[in-house]
Amino acid sequence: MEMEISHETNYKQHETNQDSSNIGQPHESLYLVLPYLPLFELLAMAEVCRSFTDALNEDILPWLNIVVDEKRRKKRISDGILMKITSKAMGRLTTLVLINCTKITDDGIQDVIAKNPNINKLHVQHCIGLTPEGIIGAVTMLNLHDDTLTSLKINGIFNINKEHLQRFHSLLKPDQIDVGICPKCDEVTMVYDCPSETCERKRTMRGCRGCKSCVSRCEECRKCVGFNEEEESEAACEDKLCEDCWIQLPKCGFCNKPYCSNHTYKQRVLPDSSGFVCEACHHGIHQYQF
Structure with a gap:
């Protein structure tokens, strides 16, 4: 033992x-x-x-x-x-x-x-x-x-x-x-093709290949936006988003605008919350408090 x-x-x-x-x-x-x-x-x-x-x-x-x-x-x-x-x-x-x-x-x-x-x-x-x-x-x-x-x-x-x-x-x-070389402005820059097969610009505006300055694009998916007003939404970073991408992205708890993926680092975390506020709303809240 x-x-x-x-x-x-x-x-x-x-x-x-x-x-x-x-x-x-x-x-x-x-x-x-x-x-x-x-x-x-x-x-x-x-x-x-x-x-x-x-x-x-x-x-x-x-x-x-x-x-x-x-x-x-x-x-x-x-x-x-x-x-x-x-x-x-x-x-x-x-x-x-x-x-x-x-x-x-x-x-x-x-x-x-x-x-x-x-x-x-x-x-x-x-x-x-x-x-x-x-x-x-x-x-x-x-x-x-x-x-x-x-x-x-x-x-x-x-x-x-x-x-x-x-x-x-x-x-x-x-x-x-x-x-x-952008076919629209003739400048050396990044040139995009719209990934959407049903893009209306392709049929009505002599194609939509071009740079961001010449063709308004969704910052997320690069699809053309702005041809119809209801298809274009603004992000909290003032970039353009298509309606589909706008819906999928998380929104600011105050203005209900999302950031595009390139600007998510600007989000300000809300205390005791999983949400966030954008820079503009955070600045407004700070001014109001003081």
Whole structure:
């Protein structure tokens, strides 16, 4: 009887020792998630514990695809910081996505590409510190290495003209670039086709292919809106929505307007509620209170 109790006690002690040795250790499945995290989340994970820090310092896999969108953040990514981060890929960076990164310059992009010649996806939308000439230089550098680049997004770069676009087309296929020439205004910009097969503009207004300035579109589904007034609704962010998308999106608790998916970060959470208020209503409430 005493022997049985002794065995049981030893087993429980062994179990306790095993549990205490694993305290604070991340679950193994979390390591599989690291390569898929956006940059800022990845850097935050490196601060969680020593295990994550060591894993991110020793493994280049999480650093092969760098994705940064500073639309909702303070502008922190500069040329120097970008070079420091991309150097973790050890010259094997394959994806570089920079959106609204206004501090990045032509020299910064070209320095990164010089050390990472196998990038196949280069997206630099709304990086207003870049120039068309600088991006052409970057793409030219990549083309020296077996035409690895397959996707280029440059919407929001200032002063792109037809000559620049022609140069891009000499380096890449037209369907690999996100901008084209609008058939209505003849400007270089993003050009859309209406996804609706029953669009009335296609039958009555010589087609509806064009840029957002020439053809009013739903911010969610890109369908033409405005041909009939009842088909168009306004979002809290003042973007246009079709009736179907407007109905499906969550609404502000005061004005009953939704945000489009690109502006959901402007929602202000209501206390003790799962709903939200838009920026305009939140500002009005604040003024009324004070």
